[in-house]
Amino acid sequence: MNKGNRYIVKAENVFKVYNPGQENEVKVLNNIDFKIREGGFLSIIGPSGSGKTTLLDIIGCLLKPSSGRVFIDGMDIGKLDDSELARIRGKKIGFIFQQYNLIHSLTALENVVLALRIMGKSKQEARRRAKSLLEMMGLGKRLDHTPSQLSGGEQQRVAIARALANDPKIILGDEPTGNIDTKTGEKILELLKHLNREKGYTIILVTHDPRIGKYSDRIIHLIDGEIVKDGKA
Amino acid sequence: MLDIAFRNIKRQKTRTILTVLGIMIGIAAVVSLGSISQGMNIMMEKSFELVAGRIMVFQGEGAAGIAGMMTAMSTSEITEEQIETMISVSGVKDVVPMSMYMDTSVNMMQLGWVAIGIDPVRLNYFKGENILMYDGRELEEGDSDVAIIGKDVADKYNLEVGDSFTVKEADFDIVGVIERSDIQDIDMGVIVPIEDLKVLLDKDTYQMAFVIPEDVKDTEIIAEHIEDADEDLYTMTGKEIARQASEILDQISIVTIGLGAIAAIVGGLGVMNTMIMAVLERRREIGVMKAIGATNGMVLQQILIESALISLIGGMIGIALGMLGAFGITMYAGGMLKAVVTPVLAVGALAFALCLGLVGGIYPAWKAAKLDPVEALRYE
Numbered sequence: 001m002n003k004g005n006r007y008i009v010k011a012e013n014v015f016k017v018y019n020p021g022q023e024n025e026v027k028v029l030n031n032i033d034f035k036i037r038e039g040g041f042l043s044i045i046g047p048s049g050s051g052k053t054t055l056l057d058i059i060g061c062l063l064k065p066s067s068g069r070v071f072i073d074g075m076d077i078g079k080l081d082d083s084e085l086a087r088i089r090g091k092k093i094g095f096i097f098q099q100y101n102l103i104h105s106l107t108a109l110e111n112v113v114l115a116l117r118i119m120g121k122s123k124q125e126a127r128r129r130a131k132s133l134l135e136m137m138g139l140g141k142r143l144d145h146t147p148s149q150l151s152g153g154e155q156q157r158v159a160i161a162r163a164l165a166n167d168p169k170i171i172l173g174d175e176p177t178g179n180i181d182t183k184t185g186e187k188i189l190e191l192l193k194h195l196n197r198e199k200g201y202t203i204i205l206v207t208h209d210p211r212i213g214k215y216s217d218r219i220i221h222l223i224d225g226e227i228v229k230d231g232k233a
Numbered sequence: 234m235l236d237i238a239f240r241n242i243k244r245q246k247t248r249t250i251l252t253v254l255g256i257m258i259g260i261a262a263v264v265s266l267g268s269i270s271q272g273m274n275i276m277m278e279k280s281f282e283l284v285a286g287r288i289m290v291f292q293g294e295g296a297a298g299i300a301g302m303m304t305a306m307s308t309s310e311i312t313e314e315q316i317e318t319m320i321s322v323s324g325v326k327d328v329v330p331m332s333m334y335m336d337t338s339v340n341m342m343q344l345g346w347v348a349i350g351i352d353p354v355r356l357n358y359f360k361g362e363n364i365l366m367y368d369g370r371e372l373e374e375g376d377s378d379v380a381i382i383g384k385d386v387a388d389k390y391n392l393e394v395g396d397s398f399t400v401k402e403a404d405f406d407i408v409g410v411i412e413r414s415d416i417q418d419i420d421m422g423v424i425v426p427i428e429d430l431k432v433l434l435d436k437d438t439y440q441m442a443f444v445i446p447e448d449v450k451d452t453e454i455i456a457e458h459i460e461d462a463d464e465d466l467y468t469m470t471g472k473e474i475a476r477q478a479s480e481i482l483d484q485i486s487i488v489t490i491g492l493g494a495i496a497a498i499v500g501g502l503g504v505m506n507t508m509i510m511a512v513l514e515r516r517r518e519i520g521v522m523k524a525i526g527a528t529n530g531m532v533l534q535q536i537l538i539e540s541a542l543i544s545l546i547g548g549m550i551g552i553a554l555g556m557l558g559a560f561g562i563t564m565y566a567g568g569m570l571k572a573v574v575t576p577v578l579a580v581g582a583l584a585f586a587l588c589l590g591l592v593g594g595i596y597p598a599w600k601a602a603k604l605d606p607v608e609a610l611r612y613e
Contacts, residue, residue: 062524062606083528090526101521101610105240114237115525162525 007071008169008202009036009059014068016054016225028054029065030225036218038169041196041203043212046222052206053174055222059204060093060172061085073169090119094163094201098175100155102147108134108158109143115165133161137191153184160191164201171195173205189215238538241511249543252500252507256547256586257554259497264555264582266489268572269562270482275573277478279416285471286449287358288456290319290442292465310438315463319444322458326447329355330439332430334401345569346386348400348423350430358443359424369394369409376426380405383420384413398423403433417569444468494585500547501589508540508597512604519601520609529602536601540594541587548586552579 016029028051036042044052057063058070061077062085070077073092077085095101102111112130113123121129134143137157147155156176163171173192177185193215196203205212213219221229242249291309311330319328332350351359353372372381380398387393387410397404405425413420431437446455456468512519519532527535552574559572566572 057607060524062610083530086523086526086528089524095524097610101517101524103518103521105244106237114522117234118522118526118531166526 006038007035008038008040008073009034009204010069010071011035011055011058011065012069012071014055014058014065014070016051016058016063017066020066028225029058032068032225032227034220034227034230036202036204038202039196039200040218041193041216042205043216043219044204044206044222045208045212045219049224050222051225052222056172056174056204056206059170060095061088090115091166092169094160094165094168094171096156096159096163096171096173096176098178100147100152100159100179102155102158102162104147107144107146108139108150108154108161111147111158112162112165115162119166130161130165133164134158137161151184152180153187156180156184156188157191160188160195164195168201170202170204173203173207175207175209176205177207177209185209186211234535234538235542238535238542241515241539242543245507245511248507248510252503252543253547253550255500255503256497256544256589257500257551259493259500259589260548260551260582260586261554261558262496263490263493263585264552264574264578265558265562265572266493267486267578267582268555268559268574269570270486270489271575271578272559272563272570272572273485274482276415276417276571277482279414280418281471281475281478286446286452287471288444288446288452288459289469289474290444290459290466291440291469292438293467307440309440310436311440311442311466312438315466316439316442318463319442319459319466322444322455322462324447324451324455324458325444327355327358327445329358329443329445330427331359331442332427332434332436332440334430334434336401345389346382346421346423347418348380348425348430349418350425350427353426356424358445365412367410367412369407371409372424372426376408377429378403378405379408380423380425381409381411382407382424383411383422385420386423400425400430401433403429405429421569497585497589501544501593504540504544504590504593505596507543508536508594509600511539512536512597512601515601516604516609516612519604520606520612523604523606524610532604533598533602536598537591537594540598541590544586544590544593545583548583551586552582555582 011032011034014029014032015027018026018028032055044055046052054063058065059072061072064078072088075088077088080088103114106114109127109130112133113126116126116129117123131143134140137160139154139157139161142150142154147158150158171192176192177188180188189209189211192203195201205216218230218232220227290311292311292315293309316328316330319325329352334348334350335346349359353376354374356372367384369381372379382392382398392398392407394407394410396407398407400423405423411419427439444455444459446452452470453472456470459466459468522532556574559574562572563570
């Protein structure tokens, strides 16, 4: 892996304002400027309302900045339309959420297959890859279980398998350990670290988890929409 | 996508079943009501074979349309002199006077027969060349107190050659049964010599006459000439009847299919309601789909497939039910009307169901497609 040779995310003077010009105007991000190297493990920390989830949503192409520019793998997301953004989300980004966000009517296997099918993989190919990813996550015997039949840790591993489905460049985690017990949380972080180190995925997490320092190689500290600290863990 | 759609509609079983029921009832109404007008259409078309290339003549006021014709028939009294007048019009090959009688004290649907008096020699003008006898013989010159009956009458009253049939206190010996023709007047007809019927009705006059032109091309002109020759007569040609009948049938079609369509549209609103609920419930899921790469178009498609699926299932059951309804109507009408579900009607009903699903689904699908993924993902 040519880790660290290029920037996978670049944010230049990013502002995010909700309801601009109105009474209830909220400035969420204030002149954010940073670059993330490919293959890095970055954590974004900060108190509630500091704008860290909004920043993650922008990196995840779910939101566009109000001003400034954000480049994902060299592409200026401000210039892309809805479908192009969707394609980038599918191809280059894998999401992991605090609430896992698995689709409850689908089995573990089908949840992963869905991500592959959306990106145009054939049914057989999707099933094959989904199965091997879930096996890699230690869920080989849980393929046909629905989320309600799985523990929190297992659900999060299904979600990670889904995030990896289309072999993205970046994995974004929004409090991925927020809903699971300490021990399982540790395992999830170890898994992410493994994926980062051995497979070269760029990992960006928003978290409150105090153990994160152990895993990250860089931590950005946000307060009131501004970066107050940016450095090695 | 289809398998996911199937699974999604199974998630709220009761709601899906109720929605399917809504569409089903609507489509069943469209099909069964439509089958009535289709059946009438076919029946009318068959009946026109009787009047094609001929002129029907009545005496009295030329009341408008087919309804007028029905009234005219009961009051019309054509005299022998008027028959002579018709024969004298140039281009007329023959004139076939006729009278009819039916027992008006009984519901026609239950009665199932109508007596038709005709000159035995000219029977073919009424019956048509290609209609055959099922059993026995045709009427012949000099026949008296005998009848030939249509297949429906024979079946309904379990009659055969040799039996007798009572028309207004007079008994007629059945000498022949006519093969089923699908022409109502013949299948339900008890055809007797006109002179017998005149005596029975105590009348010297005829109710109507068929004028047969030498050349079919001259039908319209001859009809005009007959009306010119005797102002008390009025004529209807097959062409005119066909035109009026198709107008009436069109109106009946609009009313019957329209009624069904209203029911079906209510079903379509049910689909819309169901899909709006489904989209609300699945906001988060839609957010997830978008986060993992689904475009707005894919989300739109997913919801549309689900609503189309619901309405297609409803539509298919509805068509089956409508066919059953058509069968029931035919049974009830006892030969008066054969409700027919034509392929066009069935396919049209299914297409209509699909349209309802798509139209009912488009708004919720559009709402789903336009959901902001950030909001949807964090929806509790």
